[in-house]
Amino acid sequence: MRQNSTAAPSVATIRGDFPILQRQINGRPLAYLDNAATTQKPRAVIDALVNFYERHNANTHSGVHTLSEEATALYEEARARAARFLNAPSPRCIVFTQGTTAAINLVAQGWARHHLRQGDEIVLTVMEHHSNLLPWLGVARETGAVLRYLEIDGEGRLTATGREGGGIEGAVSRATRLVAVTHVSNVLGTINPVKELARQARAVGACVVVDAAQSAPHLSLDVQALDCDFLAFSSHKVYGPTGIGVLYGKEEYLAAMEPPASGGGMVLRVERHSYEWMEPPWRFEAGTPNIAGAVAMGAALDYLDGFDREMLRRHEIELTGYALKVLGKRADLTLHGPADPAGRAGVIPFSVGGVHPHDVVEVLDGQGVAVRGGHHCCQPLMEHLGERGVVRVSLALYNERQDIDQLAHGLDRVAAIFRNDR
Amino acid sequence: MGSTGLPRFSAMTDNADDLYRDVILEHARHPRNAESVANPHKRARASNPLCGDELEVTLALDGETIAAIGVQVRGCAIAQASTSLMSEVVLGKTLHESDALGRAFKEMMEGTRMELPEALDSLKPLEAVRQHSSRITCTLLAWQALGKAARQEG
Ligand SMILES: Cc1ncc(COP(=O)(O)O)c(C=O)c1O
Numbered sequence: 155m156r157q158n159s160t161a162a163p164s165v166a167t168i169r170g171d172f173p174i175l176q177r178q179i180n181g182r183p184l185a186y187l188d189n190a191a192t193t194q195k196p197r198a199v200i201d202a203l204v205n206f207y208e209r210h211n212a213n214t215h216s217g218v219h220t221l222s223e224e225a226t227a228l229y230e231e232a233r234a235r236a237a238r239f240l241n242a243p244s245p246r247c248i249v250f251t252q253g254t255t256a257a258i259n260l261v262a263q264g265w266a267r268h269h270l271r272q273g274d275e276i277v278l279t280v281m282e283h284h285s286n287l288l289p290w291l292g293v294a295r296e297t298g299a300v301l302r303y304l305e306i307d308g309e310g311r312l313t314a315t316g317r318e319g320g321g322i323e324g325a326v327s328r329a330t331r332l333v334a335v336t337h338v339s340n341v342l343g344t345i346n347p348v349k350e351l352a353r354q355a356r357a358v359g360a361c362v363v364v365d366a367a368q369s370a371p372h373l374s375l376d377v378q379a380l381d382c383d384f385l386a387f388s389s390h391k392v393y394g395p396t397g398i399g400v401l402y403g404k405e406e407y408l409a410a411m412e413p414p415a416s417g418g419g420m421v422l423r424v425e426r427h428s429y430e431w432m433e434p435p436w437r438f439e440a441g442t443p444n445i446a447g448a449v450a451m452g453a454a455l456d457y458l459d460g461f462d463r464e465m466l467r468r469h470e471i472e473l474t475g476y477a478l479k480v481l482g483k484r485a486d487l488t489l490h491g492p493a494d495p496a497g498r499a500g501v502i503p504f505s506v507g508g509v510h511p512h513d514v515v516e517v518l519d520g521q522g523v524a525v526r527g528g529h530h531c532c533q534p535l536m537e538h539l540g541e542r543g544v545v546r547v548s549l550a551l552y553n554e555r556q557d558i559d560q561l562a563h564g565l566d567r568v569a570a571i572f573r574n575d576r
Numbered sequence: 577m578g579s580t581g582l583p584r585f586s587a588m589t590d591n592a593d594d595l596y597r598d599v600i601l602e603h604a605r606h607p608r609n610a611e612s613v614a615n616p617h618k619r620a621r622a623s624n625p626l627c628g629d630e631l632e633v634t635l636a637l638d639g640e641t642i643a644a645i646g647v648q649v650r651g652c653a654i655a656q657a658s659t660s661l662m663s664e665v666v667l668g669k670t671l672h673e674s675d676a677l678g679r680a681f682k683e684m685m686e687g688t689r690m691e692l693p694e695a696l697d698s699l700k701p702l703e704a705v706r707q708h709s710s711r712i713t714c715t716l717l718a719w720q721a722l723g724k725a726a727r728q729e730g
Contacts, residue, residue, distance in 0.1 A: 180591055509653075510627070510651060510652035510653065510655075512627055512652045512710075512711070512714075513596075513652045513653045513654070516592065516595065516708065516711070517592045517596070520591045520592040528626070528627065528628075529628065536628075542628035542650070543627070543628050567592065571592060571596050571601065572601070572653070
């Protein structure tokens with residue numbers, strides 16, 4: 155393990171922050187390599203949840219009593235915290251949702267279906283997660299808009315030109331009204347040039363929606379630098395609790411959006427036959443929100459931003475390089491995705507010749523190694539790769555070389571069990 | 577070193593031994609009745625989109641009796657072995673008997689039945705799959721297709 159000379163904490167110290175990493179799985183120490191599905195939670199996040207329920211629990215908004223004021227203040231502080239995490243110009247750009255899926259559906263239902271028409275083009279990529287695909291299929295069906303997919307090259311990099319080595323000139327056309335793109339692929343780990351896509355989209359006046367579910371844990375996000383119109387991420391993938399996430403939207407876009415859900419907490423005034431909504435973002439948060447979840451997500455963002463993010467990214471690239479080297483040596487594996495470790499965000503998919511991904515995952519589990527196998531909610535991408543499923547290794551800030559070595563050891567076991575000469 | 581201080585790598589035995597027994601691996605590698613039946617009396621498919629597994633059963637009948645069976649499966653080792661084992665068991669049985677065996681097997685895998693009927697002795701190695709709840713469906717796919725084929729008209 156590389157030691158950093160500055161005050162940077164060692165991976166051993168970081169691991170100590172995560173109680174679950176003490177667990178044994180099937181008699182082995184846990185090597186948790188399924189972080190793209192969800193990350194583990196540090197003590198600080200678990201404490202924040204407990205502390206909220208033990209000390210501050212009450213419903214938010216319009217409560218006058220002390221606890222309600224405390225809960226409201228904590229909830230709104232979490233909104234401001236999320237705004238800082240994204241470098242959003244204001245907390246008013248931050249809508250709390252259940253997660254990325256809910257956030258994208260909110261844009262689809264609240265904005266796109268009211269602003270897209272017959273023949274308008276929605277540009278996606280072939281690597282989209284079903285959560286950033288099905289909502290747009292729905293919008294296309296309702297409005298008559300058409301979907302157009304950007305393809306990838308042999309290393310899983312976006313290409314609008316069809317050339318190897320990327321190149322995304324001409325990704326949008328005059329007909330493009332919406333570009334919905336994942337910042338980082340949850341299968342390939344590819345980091346997409348969203349800033350350049352946004353620039354092209356701006357030139358034709360198209361709206362840009364960024365699925366940041368997989369980039370938020372790995373890259374510093376800056377919505378102003380990206381110049382996207384919407385961006386979504388999930389707390390549970392950035393070391394926070396499940397059931398909460400964020401939709402960032404530019405103020406003018408949020409103002410032009412209809413709330414698909416209505417009810418308590420989002421109206422100023424209701425009469426028998428009329429009503430007046432609250433301002434965004436509260437307009438989009440009907441019902442009692444996930445208050446404790448938002449507060450604990452704030453603690454997760456504090457935790458993550460408490461590190462030197464550049465230092466974390468360097469560690470991750472170094473570990474990805476190590477994993478690519480270890481896995482690349484194995485003749486029985488086919489690796490997918492960018493060859494350059496810096497071109498991916500800690501995600502490595504592969505298949506094991508002749509062995510079904512679920513058999514691989516099962517055997518690895520027996521060795522205490524947690525990875526995921528299957529289509530990873532990316533069926534169009536699987537079809538493109540010619541795979542029915544792949545095994546995916548995905549890293550987080552607490553992973554170390556030992557985890558990769560344990561994985562390699564598990565793959566020896568897979569090879570021994572499924573050796574064809576038995 | 578893991579923070580628990582426990583060894584991360586040790587002797588190569590674990591619960592995979594229980595699941596991937598030699599019988600299972602042998603059937604997965606050399607599936608029986610893997611050729612599809614020409615001009616079948618009945619044919620049916622089953623699939624599990626979650627795993628991408630797909631399977632087709634073709635049957636030739638002599639009256640009510642399964643005179644020939646062919647099963648093509650694309651799936652994990654558990655699905656392949658279950659399919660192969662099933663095909664051996666039902667060959668020579670009537671559709672009605674096979675259906676009853678299929679039900680008994682399903683009940684056993686889902687935990688509502690303790691013992692397999694004697695006719696299913698050869699499927700005993702699959703019992704270990706019960707400990708892996710996400711894989712139980714893999715063992716049932718072939719029976720599902722067989723049941724569908726049996727219920728077909730004509
Ligand atoms: C790229 C991507 N988009 C969207 C999602 C959906 O996130 P959630 O399930 O938290 O709504 C995921 C999570 O699996 C993802 O990886």
